[in-house]
Every structure is written in C-alpha cells, then in structure tokens.
Amino acid sequence: MSAQLSPTPLLRAFQDSYQDLVRFIARRTGSTHDARELAHDTWLRLAERTESEPGERPPPEPAARAYVYTVAENIAIDHLRRRQRGMERFASASQDADAEAGAAHDHSTHDIAERLSHRQALDAVDAALRQLPQRSRDIFLADRLEGTGHAELAERYGVSIKTVEREVMRALDSVEAAVHRWRGDTAPVRTGRRRALSALLGVAGMGVGSTTLWQAWRQWIPSYQSTLATAVGRVRTQTLPDGTRLSLDAASRAEVAYYATRRAVQLLAGSVFFDVARDETRPFVVAALGHEITVLGTRFEAALQDGDLRVAVESGQVRVRSSSGEERVLGAGDSVRIDASQRFTTAHLGEAVAVAPWREGWLDFHHVPLGEVVSRLARYSPRPLRVEPDAASLPVFGRVHIAQAGTWLRLLPGSLPVQVWEDPSIPHAIVIARRSPS
Structure with missing residues (x-):
C-alpha cells in the first residue's frame, strides 16, 4: 500500500x-x-x-x-x-x-x-x-x-x-x-534558546x-591548554589551575593540557622543574622524546640535553618509562638519564647536590663533558658559544654562577688545557679549543 x-x-x-x-x-x-x-x-x-x-x-x-x-x-x-x-x-x-x-x-x-x-x-x-x-x-x-x-x-x-x-x-x-x-x-535556523x-x-x-x-x-578534549616558553637568559614560573607550579629554565618550552582523567605536559626543549599538586584521580604525565614520566604529586626536574632526557627527584616518587618500555621508579635524591640508545644511567645525587640549581642561579657540573657544559651555558649567553671537537670531551667539575658565566669561560684555561678567543667571522662569538702543547 x-x-x-x-x-x-x-x-x-x-x-x-x-x-x-x-x-x-x-x-x-x-x-x-x-x-x-x-x-x-x-x-x-x-x-x-x-x-x-x-x-x-x-x-x-x-x-x-x-x-x-x-x-x-x-x-x-x-x-x-x-x-x-x-x-x-x-x-x-x-x-x-x-x-x-x-x-x-x-x-x-x-x-x-x-x-x-x-x-x-x-x-x-x-x-x-x-x-x-x-x-x-x-x-x-x-x-x-x-x-x-x-x-x-x-x-x-x-x-x-x-x-x-x-x-x-x-x-x-x-x-x-x-x-x-x-x-x-x-x-x-536559530529560533530559541541554545541547547x-x-x-x-x-x-x-x-x-x-x-x-x-x-x-x-x-x-x-582538554579543559585547559597552554604553551609555556622562555627566551635565552630568561626563567619563568607558572601556576596551573590545580595549583601545580612549573619553573622553566632559560630557552625552554612545554605544552600543557589538562583533561578530566589526566594532566599532561609535553616537554619540547630545555628544563622544567615540576612542583605537582597531588591528585590521585588525575595522574600527572610528562612526555619527552617518546619517554614518559608519571607522578601523582611530587617535586622533580625533567631536562632535555643533546638528545638525552634527564630526570632528578627532589621529593616523592616518579615512574620513568622509556619509549622502548623499560621502567624505573625514582625516589627523593635519585636521578636517571636516558640516552638516544634507550640506555638508562641511574645515580643518587646525595644530600649536598641540589635538584635544578638553576632556580637559584647556579649550575653544577660533575664529570660533565665540556661540550655539554657549553651547550648548557648557551641558554643564558647572548653571545654564540662554540666548542671545537678536540676539546668537547674534556671533563668539567665545578659550580658556575649563571650571572658570571662569561667570566667563568674566560678563566677556563686556568683549569683545563684549552684556549678561549673571539671568532672574527661570527660577531661576538666565543670559541673554545684544546690548547696546543708548548
């Protein structure tokens, strides 16, 4: 019909x-x-x-x-x-x-x-x-x-x-x-009250x-989103909606997104110190280079340097999971470095070593290659810094006051077999190379 x-x-x-x-x-x-x-x-x-x-x-x-x-x-x-x-x-x-x-x-x-x-x-x-x-x-x-x-x-x-x-x-x-x-x-066509x-x-x-x-x-869909970034020589502290505080080192960048069941941060560059407000219903997850750091409420630093991820814990517990699936649980005073080959290197910092000392204007180096040290200092230097390959592996021990980093570089030949000069081909650039035997 x-x-x-x-x-x-x-x-x-x-x-x-x-x-x-x-x-x-x-x-x-x-x-x-x-x-x-x-x-x-x-x-x-x-x-x-x-x-x-x-x-x-x-x-x-x-x-x-x-x-x-x-x-x-x-x-x-x-x-x-x-x-x-x-x-x-x-x-x-x-x-x-x-x-x-x-x-x-x-x-x-x-x-x-x-x-x-x-x-x-x-x-x-x-x-x-x-x-x-x-x-x-x-x-x-x-x-x-x-x-x-x-x-x-x-x-x-x-x-x-x-x-x-x-x-x-x-x-x-x-x-x-x-x-x-x-x-x-x-x-x-709109005819009345929106739903x-x-x-x-x-x-x-x-x-x-x-x-x-x-x-x-x-x-x-995130209820809160923000991109945080700092310029060379600048640090910044940002409080998030739940009371978590992020301190960004110079030349750092991170993206934050809060969801109903999780709090997520993507670390894209530099170093960030996290003072995480505890929330057992929403874990706090930091992703960097394919690795993940998961906490509920603690204080720790996550730092990117030359393709490596380093995590150091000031208080509480942190679970670090590499992109290959390997995991470590860190407590107060523990640190771990994950290199480009997924290898874990763990250490205990000791009571005398501070986590993220850059917050107080200092950088601590303990048997760190000179190339990495200079790369770290470059975040604060208005002048380009370069280390020649023949000097990049020299080990550095010591503490550098960030505000006096230029003076520290000029005095470096007194503690290492290097020479420091300005490169005339690059305006104001500072070059460090191994000193020739006399």
Missing part, C-alpha cells in the same frame, strides 16, 4: 538524502548492511505517517530533511537497544563456550564502532573549537566544562558579562554547526548515550 503513495516532502527528502542517510545510520550502528535495512524501516515509518495524516500540512523542505534524519536516528537507537538486550539475554542463557565467545565478539565490535563514532564527533567539535579565537575558546570551556560563572569569567578576562555571554554563544554556535556537518545535515552542550552531544544530537559521550568529551 505504501509503495503506491505519491511523493510528499518527507518522502522526497528521504529519496534525495538516501545515500547520505545510509552512511549516517552506518556510523551509528557500525554496520552498512544494518544501515540499509534501517533506512528501509525509516521509509516505512515516513510512509505510515503520510497515510495516517493525509490532511496534515506538509513541512517545508529543510524541516522535512531534518525530520527524516530524526526518524532514522530514533530507529537506529531502537535497533542498538534491541541488539544489546538480545546479547544480554543470550549471554545469560547460553552455556555454550563458543556461543559466549561469539556474543562477546559481536559486543566488542559494536563497542568499537560506537567509540569510533564518538571520537569522530569529538574530533569535529575539537576542530571547530580550535578555529575560534583563544579567548572565545577558553571562556566557552571554562563555562561549559568547569562550570565557572559568567561574573567570574568577566572579571578574569576584564570584559563585561554580556561579552562573556556572547563568547559562549559564539562558541556554541560553532560547535553545533560542526555536529550538524558531521551528521550530514544542515544546522537549523546545553551536554544535550547537543547526547541522544537527541547524535543517537548515542549522552553520559558515555560526555565522558568521552571530557577525556579527549
């Missing part, structure tokens, strides 16, 4: 959107075969509506397309719920091991497809947020994820409450448009469990 219906706005919208609709349903269910069957069910539902309400005023074309997608989404949700209930009954009733394994596999496949769908949606939202100005993005995330009040945000950013509201609405419009693009439809982000990413918005997706959002 339905097959004899003349085209209506709803059925025309279905026909015009059929291929996109099948792909839309396939993303929800993880199965192209199921998507075609569910698309057919969608057509039947639309046809039944047309038959049962022949005198109803037809919706305009844009609304018809949105209605088609809504019907298809509800049918896909019902399909997933039935399949879930069927698997649960099967698992509870069956005693056959092979059948149980097959059900577990089907369930796992569905879970993977659903997680992929979640991630695709979140990637679309994340991309939309990244295109916003920094202030708009920060205000939106603070408002929607942290629950910060508009008055507090207005004071924090030095703007009016009305401006905060506009920034939130601007970001929400961008997010909603991204979700509709991901779904394959067009964002409706909360949790509703937008929930059942009505995407056809998946809102709690699951909201938790995925909080896990994958």
Whole structure:
C-alpha cells in the first residue's frame, strides 16, 4: 500500500538524502548492511505517517530533511537497544563456550564502532573549537566544562558579562554547526534558546548515550591548554589551575593540557622543574622524546640535553618509562638519564647536590663533558658559544654562577688545557679549543 503513495516532502527528502542517510545510520550502528535495512524501516515509518495524516500540512523542505534524519536516528537507537538486550539475554542463557565467545565478539565490535563514532564527533567539535579565537575558546570551556560563572569569567578576562555571554554563544554556535556537518545535515535556523552542550552531544544530537559521550568529551578534549616558553637568559614560573607550579629554565618550552582523567605536559626543549599538586584521580604525565614520566604529586626536574632526557627527584616518587618500555621508579635524591640508545644511567645525587640549581642561579657540573657544559651555558649567553671537537670531551667539575658565566669561560684555561678567543667571522662569538702543547 505504501509503495503506491505519491511523493510528499518527507518522502522526497528521504529519496534525495538516501545515500547520505545510509552512511549516517552506518556510523551509528557500525554496520552498512544494518544501515540499509534501517533506512528501509525509516521509509516505512515516513510512509505510515503520510497515510495516517493525509490532511496534515506538509513541512517545508529543510524541516522535512531534518525530520527524516530524526526518524532514522530514533530507529537506529531502537535497533542498538534491541541488539544489546538480545546479547544480554543470550549471554545469560547460553552455556555454550563458543556461543559466549561469539556474543562477546559481536559486543566488542559494536563497542568499537560506537567509540569510533564518538571520537569522530569529538574530533569535529575539537576542530571547530580550535578555529575560534583563544579567548572565545577558553571562556566557552571554562563555562561549559568547569562550570565557572559568567561574573567570574568577566572579571578574569576584564570584559563585561554580556561579552562573556556572547563568547559562549559564539562558541556554541560553532560547535553545533560542526555536529550538524558531521551528521550530514544542515544546522537549523536559530529560533530559541541554545541547547546545553551536554544535550547537543547526547541522544537527541547524535543517537548515542549522552553520559558515555560526555565522558568521552571530557577525556579527549582538554579543559585547559597552554604553551609555556622562555627566551635565552630568561626563567619563568607558572601556576596551573590545580595549583601545580612549573619553573622553566632559560630557552625552554612545554605544552600543557589538562583533561578530566589526566594532566599532561609535553616537554619540547630545555628544563622544567615540576612542583605537582597531588591528585590521585588525575595522574600527572610528562612526555619527552617518546619517554614518559608519571607522578601523582611530587617535586622533580625533567631536562632535555643533546638528545638525552634527564630526570632528578627532589621529593616523592616518579615512574620513568622509556619509549622502548623499560621502567624505573625514582625516589627523593635519585636521578636517571636516558640516552638516544634507550640506555638508562641511574645515580643518587646525595644530600649536598641540589635538584635544578638553576632556580637559584647556579649550575653544577660533575664529570660533565665540556661540550655539554657549553651547550648548557648557551641558554643564558647572548653571545654564540662554540666548542671545537678536540676539546668537547674534556671533563668539567665545578659550580658556575649563571650571572658570571662569561667570566667563568674566560678563566677556563686556568683549569683545563684549552684556549678561549673571539671568532672574527661570527660577531661576538666565543670559541673554545684544546690548547696546543708548548
């Protein structure tokens, strides 16, 4: 009977959107075969509506397309719920091991497809947020994820409450448009109050469990992000939202991202001393050169130097895992160096040796090659420094006051068989080479 219906706005919208609709349903269910069957069910539902309400005023074309997608989404949700209930009954009733394994596999496949769908949606939202100005993005995330009040945000950013509201609405419009693009439809014309982000990413918005997706959002999308950097000769201390304090040495750079379940830092250059606020629900992880340092709350330094990673602990415990999977657990006074060949070199600093002495304006060197020493001093020197290969391996013992590093270099020939001069080919450059035998 339905097959004899003349085209209506709803059925025309279905026909015009059929291929996109099948792909839309396939993303929800993880199965192209199921998507075609569910698309057919969608057509039947639309046809039944047309038959049962022949005198109803037809919706305009844009609304018809949105209605088609809504019907298809509800049918896909019902399909997933039935399949879930069927698997649960099967698992509870069956005693056959092979059948149980097959059900577990089907369930796992569905879970993977659903997680992929979640991630695709979140990637679309994340991309939309990244295109916003920094202030708009920060205000939106603070408002929607942290629950910060508009008055507090207005004071924090030095703007009016009305401006905060506009920034939130601007970001929400961008997010909603991204979700509709991901779904394959067009964002409706704004006619009323904007929905909360949790509703937008929930059942009505995407056809998946809102709690699951909201938790995925909080896990994958950072609530706080910042890039910290220092110039040559400059140090900096930054307090993070949880009270953690980062002290950056000169010529250092790190990227910080806080998520619901973890706090992450990517060390890109130089040295950073971490005074980590304890939070057992969110481990603090520092990544550098493919290695990972994991703590809950402690004080330690992570430093990059000539392709090596060095970690030194002042208090607490730190777990260091190399990119090859090897691990070490360090306590107070312990240090480790991981070189380019993944080799661990551990040591105990002793009570007389400070961790990150550059915070107090000093550098300590104990049997450190001169080439590495000069590379370290270069972070503070406005003049280029160069060590010739014949002198680079000479061992250095001693303490250097950073503010007097230039004087220390000039006096170096008194303690090592080297000579120091200015290179006329490079303006103001200082060169250190092994002294010729007399």
